[in-house]
Amino acid sequence: LVQLYVPLNWFGTYYRAIQRNFVDMENMFDLMRVDSDVKDMPGAPDLLVRRGAIEFKDVSFGYGPERLVLNNVSFTVPSGSTVALVGPSGAGKSTIMRLLFRFYDVNEGAILVDGQDVRTVTQASLRANIGVVPQDTVLFNNTVRYNIQYGRLSAETADIIAAAKNADIHDKILTFPDAYDTQVGERGLKLSGGEKQRIAIARTLLKDPAIVLLDEATSALDTNTERNIQAALARVCANRTTLIIAHRLSTIIHADEILVLRDGEIIERGHHEILLTQGGFYASMWQQQLENRNNNALENSTEGNN
Ligand code: ATP
Numbered sequence: 001l002v003q004l005y006v007p008l009n010w011f012g013t014y015y016r017a018i019q020r021n022f023v024d025m026e027n028m029f030d031l032m033r034v035d036s037d038v039k040d041m042p043g044a045p046d047l048l049v050r051r052g053a054i055e056f057k058d059v060s061f062g063y064g065p066e067r068l069v070l071n072n073v074s075f076t077v078p079s080g081s082t083v084a085l086v087g088p089s090g091a092g093k094s095t096i097m098r099l100l101f102r103f104y105d106v107n108e109g110a111i112l113v114d115g116q117d118v119r120t121v122t123q124a125s126l127r128a129n130i131g132v133v134p135q136d137t138v139l140f141n142n143t144v145r146y147n148i149q150y151g152r153l154s155a156e157t158a159d160i161i162a163a164a165k166n167a168d169i170h171d172k173i174l175t176f177p178d179a180y181d182t183q184v185g186e187r188g189l190k191l192s193g194g195e196k197q198r199i200a201i202a203r204t205l206l207k208d209p210a211i212v213l214l215d216e217a218t219s220a221l222d223t224n225t226e227r228n229i230q231a232a233l234a235r236v237c238a239n240r241t242t243l244i245i246a247h248r249l250s251t252i253i254h255a256d257e258i259l260v261l262r263d264g265e266i267i268e269r270g271h272h273e274i275l276l277t278q279g280g281f282y283a284s285m286w287q288q289q290l291e292n293r294n295n296n297a298l299e300n301s302t303e304g305n306n
Pocket of ligand 1: 062069089091096
């Protein structure tokens, strides 16, 4: 009986882990549109994460047979470094994240984490080692505490508080009616976008994964909030292998490498300064954002004068 019980119990654990992570990713990747054709190979081992290095090797992928969404994409994210994905809408940035999470399998090429092809290891172990800070965090109808603890259900209160402090949300939580025991959600507390993202950061800090996927919010946060979030984001990325989808180029000027994607191909790559001197697509995106910022600043100052 014991022999039977152990594997079943293991299965249960894994199954719950998979479910948990699916809920996690649902927010970021619109899971409703993702069919789960991907299966673990029989007897697949767990991913052995050493330092979380990522490699995309000649990856081509299409959601259907009629069109490739990624075409021969190759890049590495050395362990502990930060690589940013930028490019127009529909270029394939989120698709890269989905493939790394193995929501789909590549058509050609391979994706490796610490040298292991993601198709050869269990999905649960792959996803357990990847933390996600989505663009719009959807919180559970539960307490603030649970929403953070979800990153590691066995976490002690002291760890939850430490994570909240590191995410710059602890002081705010103390102002809620029942502090960490305050209910969030429809009938409870309404949190701003920035506060929700900080809860997601705290959750990820608690999970402590080797790899972090970050989808920067497109919606403009006010400059003060944004600066605070940047500090918390920097903490969640520190010493972790980080892949970030960036919409505001000002946030990635220190990235180790920037990959510029267009129509599923990497058209430029390098450090911010190098890309600027090349005067290509990235340089024009940068110019465009500077102009938008100046125009907005001008509009705000004119409004202020009225
Ligand atoms: P954005 O900045 O707007 O989020 P993106 O660069 O992240 O864009 P992707 O979401 O990766 O782009 O989409 C790349 C292409 O794949 C787009 O043409 C998109 O329409 C298509 N696509 C995305 N998801 C699916 C899907 N589930 N089924 C079919 N096509 C899809």
